[in-house]
Structures are given as structure tokens and as C-alpha cells.
Amino acid sequence: MIRFTNTALLLGLAALILAACGDATPPGTDPDRFTIAEPGPIPVTDQRPGDPAAGRYTVLNRGYVTCGIPDAAFRASNVFPTREHELNGREGRNAELPYMFNATVNPDGVELVVSNCLTCHASEVEGELVIGLGNAFLDWTNDPSVTAELIGAFVEDGAPADAWAKWADRIAAIAPYMVTDTFGVNPAPNLTLALIAHRDAETLAWSSEPRLGPPPREPLPTKVPPWWRMQHKAAMFHNGMGRGDHVRYMMMKSLVCTDDTDEASEIAEWFTDVRAYIASLEPPPYPYPVDPELAAEGEGVFARVCAGCHGSYGDERDYPNLLIDLDTVGTDPAYARQAVESERFARWFNRSFYGDGAEAMPALGYMAPPLDGVWATAPYLHNASVPTIEALLDSARRPTYWQLRTDPRQYDPDTLGWRFNVLESGKAEADDPTGAKRIYDTTRPGYGNQGHRFGDTLGERERQALLEYLKTL
Numbered sequence: 001m002i003r004f005t006n007t008a009l010l011l012g013l014a015a016l017i018l019a020a021c022g023d024a025t026p027p028g029t030d031p032d033r034f035t036i037a038e039p040g041p042i043p044v045t046d047q048r049p050g051d052p053a054a055g056r057y058t059v060l061n062r063g064y065v066t067c068g069i070p071d072a073a074f075r076a077s078n079v080f081p082t083r084e085h086e087l088n089g090r091e092g093r094n095a096e097l098p099y100m101f102n103a104t105v106n107p108d109g110v111e112l113v114v115s116n117c118l119t120c121h122a123s124e125v126e127g128e129l130v131i132g133l134g135n136a137f138l139d140w141t142n143d144p145s146v147t148a149e150l151i152g153a154f155v156e157d158g159a160p161a162d163a164w165a166k167w168a169d170r171i172a173a174i175a176p177y178m179v180t181d182t183f184g185v186n187p188a189p190n191l192t193l194a195l196i197a198h199r200d201a202e203t204l205a206w207s208s209e210p211r212l213g214p215p216p217r218e219p220l221p222t223k224v225p226p227w228w229r230m231q232h233k234a235a236m237f238h239n240g241m242g243r244g245d246h247v248r249y250m251m252m253k254s255l256v257c258t259d260d261t262d263e264a265s266e267i268a269e270w271f272t273d274v275r276a277y278i279a280s281l282e283p284p285p286y287p288y289p290v291d292p293e294l295a296a297e298g299e300g301v302f303a304r305v306c307a308g309c310h311g312s313y314g315d316e317r318d319y320p321n322l323l324i325d326l327d328t329v330g331t332d333p334a335y336a337r338q339a340v341e342s343e344r345f346a347r348w349f350n351r352s353f354y355g356d357g358a359e360a361m362p363a364l365g366y367m368a369p370p371l372d373g374v375w376a377t378a379p380y381l382h383n384a385s386v387p388t389i390e391a392l393l394d395s396a397r398r399p400t401y402w403q404l405r406t407d408p409r410q411y412d413p414d415t416l417g418w419r420f421n422v423l424e425s426g427k428a429e430a431d432d433p434t435g436a437k438r439i440y441d442t443t444r445p446g447y448g449n450q451g452h453r454f455g456d457t458l459g460e461r462e463r464q465a466l467l468e469y470l471k472t473l
């Protein structure tokens with residue numbers, strides 16, 4: 001090993017390295033920054049340490065969303081699902097609520113029921129609720145302001161009515177930007193942009209009229225990625241745009257109700273631990289039998305064809321954090337393009353409280369994600385357009401029109417995905433609007449299932465072996 005004793009030489013080296021990086025400033029330094037990231041390895045940023053147990057406590061119990069439904073109206077209205085899962089570590093009123101809600105009290109003393117991260121970031125496998133698994137069975141096709149109004153009828157006058165009005169107002173403002181046209185896909189990125197449009201970057205003050213041009217009305221379909229990837233990922237989101245301090249992105253759900261930086265600072269303190277919790281999660285092990293010999297054969301195929309982008313697993317773990325350009329991966333470009341075109345939102349983020357230490361850096365590409373627990377994360381690709389791994393590995397098998405089977409959902413260990421029906425035609429030919437919403441129509445803009453054809457050249461045996469290997473990750 002070479003030891004430098006000369007400080008001047010070291011400084012000179014540092015200057016050279018910085019010069020080689022062009023004008024890239026470390027995340028969080030320039031208040032009016034907007035950079036479109038280049039494909040290639042994403043640099044790793046040190047994350048602030050935190051206490052995973054305290055983070056789990058926050059996720060499951062605290063009011064990091066500070067407006068919601070007055071508890072009395074929540075009980076009286078009966079429009080929400082009943083509690084189905086026992087979760088360790090839910091305290092007080094939280095323990096009685098369905099898992100996607102937390103209990104909190106607002107400054108006026110009104111007891112509230114507020115939504116939490118698990119609405120989207122928890123899902124069932126074999127009857128067990130897995131925290132961190134994206135929920136692919138949510139239905140965002142209905143206007144949420146209808147429910148908000150319905151609950152309004154059960155709210156008492158005075159402080160509860162004021163509390164309800166704040167929440168219902170926010171829902172009404174974002175509702176037009178969060179209604180998807182397909183069951184199962186998630187509108188979170190678009191609804192976040194809609195919230196940003198209403199807030200002052202410096203103070204976070206809410207204005208009823210948008211200050212920025214709002215995002216497009218129709219949200220692009222998004223898959224909710226599993227939380228356990230975050231211990232490996234240098235950047236958040238499908239396009240790797242979440243650079244720098246992950247804490248600030250993870251607390252963005254507070255954008256619904258948090259109107260000043262004091263409240264945001266308090267939430268940010270809790271979220272140092274939430275980040276540590278999320279980074280501590282491991283995927284659930286594959287619950288069905290695996291053929292070890294076939295899987296070992298598949299490991300070789302993976303090393304040859306897939307590891308260059310997705311990294312290697314097991315003892316020699318190595319994840320390269322690669323952002324792959326749109327031409328190379330070939331998957332639907334709409335999401336990546338829209339993020340690049342939404343410059344005003346990235347600039348808002350970078351200037352705001354949320355951008356302190358973090359930087360939104362969109363790119364014309366997608367990250368090759370870590371594949372830990374990938375068996376559980378169907379449907380696949382950033383837009384959830386491919387129902388199974390079998391279909392992902394062989395593009396000829398990808399259905400153009402399909403529908404997730406529900407009631408009950410059923411996992412298919414042969415294809416690695418949820419069972420689905422293949423349909424003959426798309427939304428345009430559907431009998432009624434409700435039926436149309438149940439159809440995943442890959443001919444719609446943003447919903448395309450093209451690209452990622454890296455498995456197409458494999459032989460049938462190799463593909464089977466690869467599938468078997470993926471069960472072990």
C-alpha cells in the first residue's frame with residue numbers, strides 16, 4: 001500500500017479527482033441546482049446512522065402525516081376495512097386500527113386517524129403481511145375525494161370539523177392527479193408532484209392555488225418497489241433520481257399536511273431512524289420447494305447474462321448500482337422522460353427543506369435493481385407491466401392484455417408471479433368502465449411491456465434454471 005505523507009500532494013490529488021468529475025457538486029450544496037444524471041454507476045452517499053427499532057416504532061405508531069380523519073368519525077363512518085393483521089409493536093389506539101392507519105392527536109387536541117406508509121409498502125404473501133413489500137393489489141381508480149366527503153357527514157362541529165376540513169381540502173387538491181385508469185398500479189410520484197405544486201419551497205406553506213404548473217392529470221403507472229432493496233441502493237426510485245440523504249425522500253409523505261419547517265424538522269428527526277429501519281429489512285425467504293441442482297445451474301446463467309447489471313449475490317455479494325440508459329434497457333420510456341421534463345419539480349425539491357443534503361437528479365434510464373426477494377415483487381418492471389418472471393425472461397410470453405386474479409390472489413411458483421388471466425382485447429373494447437379498469441392494457445401510453453429482452457436468447461433449460469436460481473435470492 002502506498003502512503004502519502006505530503007499534504008500538498010494529497011490536496012493536489014483531491015483537486016484532480018474533483019476536476020475529473022466535471023462540475024458535479026456534492027448533493028445538497030447548490031440551492032438552484034438541476035442536473036440530468038448520466039447513465040452508469042451511481043455514486044454511493046454515506047447515510048446518517050439511526051436506530052432501526054425506533055424507526056419501526058415510528059412507521060407503525062407515529063403521526064408523520066399530521067392531518068387525517070377525526071377518530072370519532074372514523075369509528076362512526078365504518079367505511080374502512082376492519083383490522084386483519086396483528087402487527088408487533090403497535091401501541092394504544094394503533095393496535096386497534098387496520099395496519100395502514102396510525103393514530104395521532106393534532107395541536108387542537110383532536111384525535112386523528114392518519115394514513116401511514118404501509119398503505120403502499122406492505123402486502124400479503126401466503127396470508128402473512130410482509131412489511132416493505134409493495135402492494136400490487138391496491139385500487140387507485142376511484143376518486144378519493146368522494147370518500148373524504150362521505151366521512152365529512154360523520155364529523156362533529158368545532159375542532160374536529162376544522163381538522164377534517166384541512167385533510168379533505170388536501171385530498172380534493174390532489175385527487176385529480178392520483179386517479180389511475182388501471183387496478184394495481186400506483187400514482188405516488190404524480191401525487192407527490194401535485195402536492196409540491198401547492199407549496200412554497202422555502203417555508204412549505206400551503207396555498208390553495210398551485211404555485212407551479214401542476215403535473216399531467218393522468219398518473220403514469222408505477223410499481224411500488226420493496227423496501228429491502230434500500231440497504232443496497234445508492235439512490236432511490238426507479239430512475240435513481242433520489243440522490244444524497246435518503247431520509248428526506250422517505251419523509252415526503254408528510255407533504256400532504258406539513259405546512260412549516262418546524263414540523264418537518266421534527267419528522268425528519270424520527271426519519272433518521274426510519275431510514276435505518278428500512279435499510280435493515282431482509283426479503284422474505286421463498287416459501288416453496290427449490291430444486292438445488294437446477295438453481296446451481298441457473299447461478300451460472302445469471303453470472304453470465306444478468307450479473308453485469310444486477311450484481312452478484314450470496315457470499316461474493318457485489319451490487320454495482322447501475323443506471324441503464326433507455327436504449328439499452330428498452331423498457332417503457334414515459335416515466336423516465338416525464339421525470340426529466342419535470343424540471344420545475346426537481347428544482348423545487350432541491351431548493352426546499354426536503355432537498356437539504358439530498359438532490360433530485362432524474363435520468364433518461366432506469367436502475368437495474370437488486371434482485372433480493374424478487375420472487376415476491378411481481379408484477380415486474382417500473383410500470384408493473386409484466387406479470388411474472390417467466391414472462392420477463394421470454395418477451396414472447398408477455399401478455400398484451402391481462403388481469404390480476406383477485407379474491408383470492410394466488411401465487412404461482414412455476415412462473416414466479418401472481419396468477420392472472422390473459423385477455424383478448426384491451427380497455428377500448430371492455431364492456432363497462434369497471435371492467436376496463438381491471439385490464440392492464442400494455443398498448444396504453446406509459447403501460448408498455450417492451451424491452452428488457454436479456455432472457456430472450458436463452459434456451460428453455462437455461463431459462464428454467466435461471467428461474468429456479470432467482471427463487472433463492
Ligand code: HEC
Pocket residue numbers: 064116117118119120121186187188189222223224225226227229230233235236237238239250251252253254274278
Ligand atoms: C401512495 C403510496 C405510497 C405511500 C403511502 C408511500 N410510498 Fe414509498 N413509494 C411508493 C412508490 C410508487 C414508489 C416508487 C416511486 C418511484 O420509483 O418513482 C415508492 C418508493 C419508495 C422508496 C424507494 C424504494 C426504491 O427501491 O427506490 C422508499 C424507501 C419509500 N418509498 C419509503 C416510503 C416511506 C418511508 C413512506 C411513508 C412515510 C412511503 N414510502 C409512503 C408509494 C408509496
Ligand code: HEC
Pocket residue numbers: 223238302305306307308309310324328329331332366367368369371374377379380381382383389392452454455466
Ligand atoms: C443491461 C443491463 C441489464 C441486464 C443485462 C439485465 N437486466 Fe434486469 N433490469 C435492468 C434494468 C435497468 C431494470 C429496470 C427496468 C425497468 O424497470 O423498466 C431491470 C429489471 C429487472 C427485473 C424486474 C425487477 C422488478 O422488481 O420489477 C428483473 C426480475 C430482472 N431485471 C432480472 C434480470 C435477469 C434475470 C437478467 C438476466 C437474464 C437481467 N435482468 C439482465 C437491467 C438489466
